[in-house]
Amino acid sequence: MSAKLSHVIEFVADMDRAVRFYRDTIGLPLKFQSPEWSEFATGETTLALHPASDRNPAGKIELGFHVPDLQHWHAEMTNKGVQFPIPPKKQEHGMLAQFVDSEGSHVSVSAG
Numbered sequence: 001m002s003a004k005l006s007h008v009i010e011f012v013a014d015m016d017r018a019v020r021f022y023r024d025t026i027g028l029p030l031k032f033q034s035p036e037w038s039e040f041a042t043g044e045t046t047l048a049l050h051p052a053s054d055r056n057p058a059g060k061i062e063l064g065f066h067v068p069d070l071q072h073w074h075a076e077m078t079n080k081g082v083q084f085p086i087p088p089k090k091q092e093h094g095m096l097a098q099f100v101d102s103e104g105s106h107v108s109v110s111a112g
Contacts, residue, residue: 003073003109006066007039007046013058018049063107070095070111 012018019038023030028040028047038049052058067073070088074097078084085106086098094112101107 003065003067005045005063006110007048007064009048009050009062009064009108011052011056011058011060011062012049013052015049015051022047022049062105065107065109067109067111070097070109073109073111 010018015033015035015038019030019033022028022040028042031039031041031046036051040047048064050056052060056062074084074088077099083100084097085100086096088095088097088111091110094110096108096110098106098108
């Protein structure tokens with residue numbers, strides 16, 4: 001079962017400033033904006049903005065994948081030794097998990 005890159009998240013210090021930059025300067029079509037999450041229409045992969053925090057400083061990028069069956073994919077990856085600091089759990093917009101890649105980056109994976 002393969003994963004598909006579904007979104008790239010940039011953590012931002014100022015949501016309004018970041019939205020203006022990507023919408024007005026770069027010219028990406030804004031899908032929606034909120035204080036906690038904003039998205040741009042960029043084809044098959046979504047650019048999403050999320051407020052920065054101590055754990056995720058401004059400018060940090062996180063990849064996000066989508067799989068058809070997160071429980072099954074989680075079991076497959078766990079059997080291959082992939083570490084999941086956040087195992088699959090139900091979120092507002094479906095199932096979500098987070099794994100650590102070979103370089104130590106946290107990567108989100110969702111289904112639903």
